Amino acid sequence: MSARDFIHNPKRGWIVPIGGAEEKYRDPQILRAFVDRCGGEKSTIAVIPTASRLEDTGPRYVELFEELGVSRAISLPFENRQDCTRKDWLQVLSEVDGVFMTGGNQLRLSTTLGGTPVARMLRDRNSEGLHVAGTSAGAAYISEHMIAFGDEGPTPHANMVQLAPGLGLTGTVLVDQHFRQRDRLGRLLTALSFNPFATGVGLDEDTAAFIAPDETIEVVGSGAITVVDPSELESSTMDSAKRSEPVSLIGIRLHILIEGGTYNTQTREARAARPTAAR
C-alpha cells in the first residue's frame, strides 16, 4: 500500500532492485535471471551508468550483458539534465526490452533524471512491460521514496536516514542495499517509521528482489533479503523522540528470505524456499 494506492497492473514489467556487488563472472545468476525476464537471446538492454562517476561502468555492463548472449546492449551515459532530452537516446529507451541502472550515488540519478523525459519514459514504459533493474544506487532509486543516505547501526533514530523522492516505479516497497554488509537495519526501520505504509526490503550484496507485476517478490542470489513489515505497528515514538534519541517501535514483523523465498506486499504473506531433496 503506497502513500497513494497503487493499482494492480498485470501489464507492468518486472522491477528488480539488487543489493550491490552482484557476481559478474563465475556464476552471474542475478544478471542472467534478469536477461531471461527480458527475453534471453532476443532481448535488447539499455544500461544507465549515471550514478557512477567511472567512465567504464557503462561499457563494462554492456560487455557483461553481451557475454550473457543478449541481442543488443547499449550504454546511455546521461551526464546532465540536458542529456535527458537527447532524441537519439530517448529513441533507444523507447525500444529496449530492459533497462539496467548501475551503482554509484543515487542522488546522481535523482538529480540528473528527476523531472526529465527519461524518468517519465521509464515510468510509462515500465507500466507497459519494460523490465527495470538497478544495483546498489540503481536499486535505491527505483521506488517512490528513496533512501538517499544515512548512518549505520541497528537502532533507529530520527536523523539517521535521509529520504528523497525516487523514480517511483513502485510505492509498495522501500529498498535498502548492502544491507547486512553495512548494518543498515536501523536506517531502514527509521525510514519506515516516518510513515508505516510501505514494506521495507533490505537487500544483501549479490542478492536481488525480483518484483512481479502482482507485487510478489522472489529472491535470487547468494545472500538474504530482510523484509520489514510495519503494517501491524502498535506504537512508535518517532513523532516525540528528539532527533538523535533512539526510537521505540512495537509490533514490527520481520522475515529473512533466501534464494527461492517469496513475499507478497499486498497479502503480506512470506514463504520460504521449498527444501530440496538433497544438497
Added chain:
Amino acid sequence: MSARDFIHNPKRGWIVPIGGAEEKYRDPQILRAFVDRCGGEKSTIAVIPTASRLEDTGPRYVELFEELGVSRAISLPFENRQDCTRKDWLQVLSEVDGVFMTGGNQLRLSTTLGGTPVARMLRDRNSEGLHVAGTSAGAAYISEHMIAFGDEGPTPHANMVQLAPGLGLTGTVLVDQHFRQRDRLGRLLTALSFNPFATGVGLDEDTAAFIAPDETIEVVGSGAITVVDPSELESSTMDSAKRSEPVSLIGIRLHILIEGGTYNTQTREARAARPTAAR
C-alpha cells in the same frame, strides 16, 4: 509532474494547504473560502486534530466551523493506530464534504494515520470529490513527499531537511509552511534539489494554496506564496556536496504570489492578481 505521473482527474476535490496561524476571528477568509468550497451552509466537515497534543484543538475548530455556518462539524481525534480502524469514525469520514487537519507535528499525522484505513479513505474520497484542507503540520502532510523537519536559513545544504512519505493527495507540489516567518527557503530548495520534479510551494502564515482539480493553485490570505519551479534547473551540486556544505543550483524559477494570484503546476504559468480599480 510527480515521481509517478499524476493523471488529471476532474472529479478530485480541492486540496488546501494553509501556512499556519490563519486568522480565526476578525475575518477568517481562508476558513470561509474552504467552507464555501465544501458547500457553505449545507456542508459537513470533519476535523482531524491528530497532529496536535492539545485536547481542545479539535473542539476549537469545530466551534469555528459552526460559527461559519456549516450544517455540521465534528472532531475525530485519532490518537493512535488502533483508533484508525474505528468503524463509527470511518463512517463519519465516508459521509462528510470536507476534512480539516490541524497544526501540530506532521510526524504525528504520518505515524498515526500512515498505512491505516483512514489514510486510504482520505485518498480515495479526495479523488472522488472530498475537499481536504490542512494548516501547518496538516498542510505539510497533504502531499506525496512531506517535509518532516529541518533547519532555518536561505542556503541549501544536504542535511538541512528531512523528507518523509506524506498522505499523497498530490505529488505535483512539495509544501512548506510558516515560510517567511521561519526563513525556510533553504530547506525547500534542498528538498526540491534531491529530485527536481515537483514544484515547491512556500506558504506564509495566514495564507493558503487552493489547489483545483486541474492543478491550478489560487492564493487566498494576507501573506504570500513562494513558488519554486526547478523544471529548468541546469545544474546542481547536491549529489557531490558534503552534507553540511552549501549547494549550488543554477536555473531555479521563483514567483511570489499574493491573494488572487494563480499558478498552474502543469503549464508552469504564473499570473498575478488583477489590479483592482481602487483600494
